[in-house]
Amino acid sequence: MSTATDVDVTARARDILGVSRLTTTALTGWLHGLPGVDQVGCEARAAALSTRSVKTTSKAWAVDTAISMIDLTTLEGADTPGKVRGLAARALVPDPSDPTTPSPAAVCVYGDMVPFAREVLGHSTVRIAAVATAFPSGRASRAVKLADTRDAVANGADEVDMVIDRGAFLAGDYRQVFDEVAETKAACGEARLKVIMETGELVTYDNVRRASWLCMLAGADFIKTSTGKISPAATLPVTLVMLEAVRDWRELTGEQVGVKPAGGIRTSKDAIRYLVTVNEVAGEEWLDAHWFRFGASSLLNDLVLQRQRMRTGAYSGADYVADDAPSGY
């Protein structure tokens, strides 16, 4: 599957929009021409997908898949080298009692903490993601944001999680948001770029859809819901809107873009609801850690617990059904 890495995103965006100049006016016309999101329909579909049962055998697969999709995260002002080393060690060996437990996809830390994660992870399969561009607010000059990104990459980050300028987006300055994403992508070099839209601040599903398309036009490798610092963080309906966007983007361009809900996803039950939604909305090609991630600090604990319970037979023979599923579903 091709990605936007090697293409001139501005020229491509002009082609997609059918304009000779990529102005804010052109972007506004195009983004506001996207079909509106049916809020009631979207929330009803997400609620219906939440009630799907998952059989015991599929549940074992889902739990391992969800673990493999976690970006195990610590993003606190009080993070220490020791805490980050401990997090990285947990990613390498999530369950000392069962070496068959998969590792999470990545650890996600502030850029200055990357070397401490690298000390532990070395060249293991666990990637290191660093937040950048004045995370979480995104309030800094372009120069500072790009320096932040280059610093994270120079420290050894494999992936960069940037935040968009929500103020610019909400003011309708779409070209500024486009340029910032495109320039950050260029500053990433080989590192994959996840673009955090902070959907809890975008207010409407229509805005989530527009921001998703804008970030993909500008070269995002992943679109991500939230910083985890404001409420609401990830929700299933918002993620559904983003999954529709990456599905439709691939249909339009042939490129696949990943999706990362982040913040507030804490239980195995929640994670499985997301996996069902990924499968139903985007398709099974996204059921892979290369294309879908959970940004989460404590989800791993619950998934490992579920795994242990399944192994010791506590749930053997029972189908997994979400607690709020209608009886007989």
Ligand SMILES: O=C[C@H](O)COP(=O)(O)O
């Ligand atoms: O990106 C992930 C979040 O910062 C972690 O949020 P959480 O502590 O709610 O899992």
